[in-house]
Amino acid sequence: MALLLKNGRVVDPSKGTDEVADIVIRDGVIVEIGHDLTIPKGETLDVSEKVILPGLVDLHTHLREPGREDEETIFSGTAAAARGGFTAVCAMPNTDPVCDNGSKVRFVVERAAEEGLVRVYPIGAVTKGQAGEQLAEIGDMRAEGAVAFSDDGHSISSAGMARVAMDYLKAFDAVMVSHCEDTSLSRPGVVNEGVVSTRLGLPGWPAAAEEVMVARDIRLSELTGCRVHLAHLSTARSVDLVREAKARGVRVTCEVTPHHLFLDEDALVSYDTNLKMNPPLRTAADRHALVEGLLDGTVDAIATDHAPHAPHEKELEFELAPFGTTGLETALSLVNTHLVATGRLSWNDVARLMSSGPRAVFGLPRVRIEPGQVADITVVDPEARVEVAADSFVSASRNSAFIGQRLLGRASEVLVGGYFALKGGKVVDR
Amino acid sequence: MLSCRHIMTMSDLDADDIISILDTADSFSEVNERRIKKLPTLRGRTVVNLFLEPSTRTRTSFELAAKRLSADAINFSASASATVKGESLRDTARTLSAMACDLVIVRHRYAGAPHMLAECMDAHIINGGDGIHEHPTQALLDLFTMRRTLGRLEGLTVGIIGDIAHSRVAGSLVPALRTVGATPVVIGPPTLMPARPDVLGADVAYSLDEALPTLDVAYMLRVQFERADAMPFPSNREYARLYGMNASRMASAKPEMIVMHPGPMNRGVEISADVADSPRSVVLDQVNAGVAVRMAVMYLLLGGEDSGAAA
Incomplete structure (x- = not known):
């Protein structure tokens, strides 16, 4: 299974980089990072304007x-x-x-x-x-x-x-x-x-x-x-x-x-x-x-x-x-x-x-965004409007100190070992 | 009419509210001198005394106040209620709310209980003492007693002496005195002071003897510590020597200074028997004022609404 994350701002603190790039993930592993990448088959996700962080x-x-x-x-x-x-x-x-x-x-x-x-x-x-x-x-x-x-x-x-x-x-x-x-x-x-x-x-x-x-x-x-x-x-x-x-x-x-x-x-x-x-x-x-x-x-x-x-x-x-x-x-x-x-x-x-x-x-396993690494990746939509409400949680509890606040930005995708745990802001139940 | 719906803390009341309560209490105080002490004012209204920690004096005072205004007064106390079976305060509040009572007086060992009731029910709430936080009607009856005895409130210097940190009486009396233009001075060892007495509006003194000559009122708080570990002072004997009111100390006070105490008194600890029983002690006047002041707050909270044919 292949996945192409297109045009995201790729951030990697191990190299101090923050630049727009495409990422190709195959079988849970990052295989290529570059520009104007395409994949013959699999899923392409446009993540322009989003920030890609190591998980x-x-x-x-x-x-x-x-x-x-x-x-x-x-x-x-x-x-x-x-x-x-x-x-x-x-x-x-x-x-x-x-x-x-x-x-x-x-x-x-x-x-x-x-x-x-x-x-x-x-x-x-x-x-x-x-x-x-x-x-x-x-x-x-x-x-x-x-x-x-x-x-x-x-x-x-x-x-x-x-x-x-x-x-x-x-x-x-x-x-x-x-x-x-x-x-x-x-x-x-x-x-x-x-x-x-x-x-x-x-x-x-x-x-x-x-x-x-x-x-x-x-x-x-x-x-x-x-x-x-x-x-x-x-x-x-x-x-x-x-x-x-x-x-x-x-x-x-x-x-x-x-x-x-x-x-x-x-x-x-x-x-x-x-x-x-x-x-x-x-x-x-x-x-x-x-x-x-x-x-x-x-x-x-x-x-x-x-x-x-x-x-x-x-x-x-x-x-x-x-x-x-x-x-x-x-x-x-x-x-x-x-x-x-x-x-x-x-x-x-x-x-x-x-x-x-x-x-x-x-001393946990390191997570980096580079070829050969396991694809544990967090994609952030920094412009998303978030209203914290008591009924907005997927946690089984709702005792948040922040209920009622209006916030900016949230995760839109989460990849764990190349699989989506979050996609389009929705939790993906495997 | 008051500017507030509930009396949960002194901050609910502005200076006009306080004066209005004291003036109303003055007229009820006259009623309390009559042979027939009952008025029909709150006939048909239901007042619940929700006392979730032991109290005889305050509960009795509220009960008497409600009965003298012809309200139906019901006592809901911890020992006889569902609360010992583990019903939450919120559920108790919802239960009382479903019974459509008009006014609830709540005494509870934890701060914020009146706020919780106010969230869960439609009735008016009076705080009858919450944890170490506040006890507003005590402060009001104290102001009433000071005004009656000394003729004014503005400009008085009131020493509040003893365990300030754990005193809900001080928690209400200090801001109440500030609101009416008096100067509260909290006096006691640092071990019995709250973290920030300035937040309440109090001046602080550690020596009673130094502060005493400036006082118009010496307000003695009850001292009660049963713990053996980390006692905040070495012994009752030393406490009495440093902070107790006695005849020799009275000699260095202003001749018109009065002595007050919220009760019950520990004679020989914070107050000596001769002072407690002297003409300068107004302890029983405070108790007497309690009924009139509580009639006043009930009347002003409930009477402003449709008080029916009986009003």
Whole structure:
């Protein structure tokens, strides 16, 4: 089967290129890139005015299967990923049961092979049951396909346990993904400590509760030599700490989420639980510092922290509702609207932050747009008008912090191994 | 008539609303002195006391206010309701809405509960205390008591002393005082302060003794901490020494300064018995004002609508 993508703007951050070209894909592999190409038979798709990116990957997705299939499944979550322009997602292990041994990793791998519309890379738990007390079977999980390890949702509160985990992970050169939250400072906080916690009478979750853990884990990475990836950084000081650590040569990487980049605590004018996330929305100054971190290379990846939740749980009182917003279907549109259309990021930067950068963080197979490479490709229509509505999602959940927003640009096609997962903006169910 | 449909936070009320409530409460206060204390004003209207956390004083005050206006007052409390069986607040609200009640007073341990009710039902909502957020009718009855006792509100300096961080009373009283032209000063150890007292509109002092001579009102908050870990102060004894109101401290206050307390009092902790029982304590006046002020807000929220033949 052959496919010709005609007249797209082909972006490849590994070469820094951004130029109009034709791409020929045959049997799932890119075979030719050039001008005025034709194919004798097969499908030709005119993608002029569209941007062709190496397939996007999300480092931080909650697929909820097994355990909360009412909120998301591997099928619905990967459909949401395809719709958002991702060719791969990394699945967090805080399922029920927790993904903390090889057979549970294998379950995710096998389910994804059967049902997934995009690639799924499982992340294993660092400690058994993510309880922070005893190492999980990291070697076993790695052998079954876990690409990184995380107790996401929690910090490993004991520094001694965190050190043991990092020491152990180092033998595999595996990455520890750290959710930075000192709960002795943050609990029972539900919003940023400061103006909003005072005004709404809600318990505050101070920025320092994240920053002390960022500082600790950077220091433990230096001590152990383990690669540490800091998830969903939300504060200006956290970004400063990573910047300083990178300058010293510490093996630390970090991600930021679209909601922390494009929303701040000022959005919390009432008690909308779709704006309740962990870490919480911070100040406008923090938000600007995160964007600076994207621009200067401190931040390695934009990751969604896609966290689907059942409506009957999100409709509880603010203090009782679960943390999290969905994100797979809005991330690319938000990045385009706020950073590309405004001239702050180039498409090469987007490819760096949403494709090559995150892949390097977890050591995932590289994805490039050149002959001989597997065709994992995201096609973006940068002019598409997007209205985010509660009924517009293909995710099984609709708890988006961005409902009601009008955005610019979205994925029109997604190719995974040469097969369409998204075509003409519609998810293609295989 | 008020400028708002609900009283969920003090920000729903402007200065004219507050004065209108206090003036109306003045006239109801006279009714409360009569032998027959009942008016037909809200006959046929249904008022629901939705109290989802234990409360006797506030619930009783609202119930009495509703009954004195001849409304049908129904108590829907947590222990006797579906909420203990796990019905969500939204479903409770929809259930009450289906029963066509006119006014719901809600007390809940979580902030934002009144907003949630307002989204789900047609009735008027009065916040009877939500989490550590606000308790607007308490602030209104406090203003009423201050105005009655001191003759004015504008220009008063009101010290609010104690656990500001966890006090819904302070959450409403501070902005209420600002709205009427008084100066709220929150006084307590930093461990009991909200993150940003300035957002509420309060000046901040850590020393009661330093602030005391400037105060026209000393508003003592109830101190209640049962936790052993991370206690925000070392002991009740030390708290009383630094922040408790007692006779010797009263000696360095202005002679006309009054002492207030939202109740229930911890005698010997935030207030000594001799001060609590002294003529400068207006604690029982506050309780008395509570009924009149709550009659006023019910009347002003409901009376403006078609109040029927009984009005």
